[in-house]
Amino acid sequence: MNAVIFAGPSLPPSLRPLDPALIWRPPTRQGELYRAALTGPAIIGIVDGYFEVTPTVWHKEILWAMAQGIHVYGSASIGALRAAELAPFGMKGVGRIFEAFRDGTLEDDDEVAVLHGPEELGYPTDTEAMVNIRATLSDAVCRGIIESASADSLTATAKSLFYKERAYPKILQTAAAQGLPPAQLRDLAAWLPIGKVNQKTSDALEMLDATHAHLAAGLAPFRVSYAFAHTAAWETARRRAEAA
DSSP states (O other), rough: OOOOEEETTTGGGGGGOOOOEEEEEBBTTTTTTHHTTTTSSEEEEEBBOOSSSSSSOOHHHHHHHHTTOOOEETTHHHHHHHHHHHGGOOOOEESHOOOOOOOOTTOOGGGOOOOOOOOGOOOBBOOHHHHHHHHHHHHHHHSSSOOOOOOOHHHHHHHHSSSSGHHHHHHHHHHHHTOHHHHHHHHHHHHHHHHHHHHHHHHHHHHHHHHHHHHHEEEEEEOOOOOOOOOOHHHHHHHHHOOO
């Protein structure tokens, strides 16, 4: 048995375990999960996926994969979003980010969005995910680096920025212009290189642990509680995916 994992900047190649049971794919686009399901893996794991410039992974292809008996996991990024949306149908979400979307604490897609470089360079990130910023500022408060009020202001500042501009230098610069205590900003800037929390990576690794455990224990094909509807729109999308 094996698992197909769609991952990019949340779980770059340098952090991936060498395991022949894991088949790695780049961040998913619409139709790619369907084509992966045609190969018959026991599990499909979604971590990262493209959006905005290309259609993102479709709910319907996930539902179709599960209807074929494939267990589908989601975590960290677009995987967490889709798992929160499709948990009632049996998609398995893993990690704090998934839980926040499932519980309604987070709702916006931009919480997980980042700009990143290509696979050939290891998916280097140019911006910071909002979910990572929230986790980092929370940890900074717990460690006494900044006060809770400053963390709230910095969170609001980061959230107000377009995701393509959401990076710590920009956040700190904007916060300084808004009058946040300079000493706390200096302390935070000095701590960030060693203190930044990457919640997306932590959740993705947790999903891998769950996948490993599931494969090692052996698993029966997934059984769905719904009847998959072969609509005209689905058949058109399916044919398009197969042609690609």
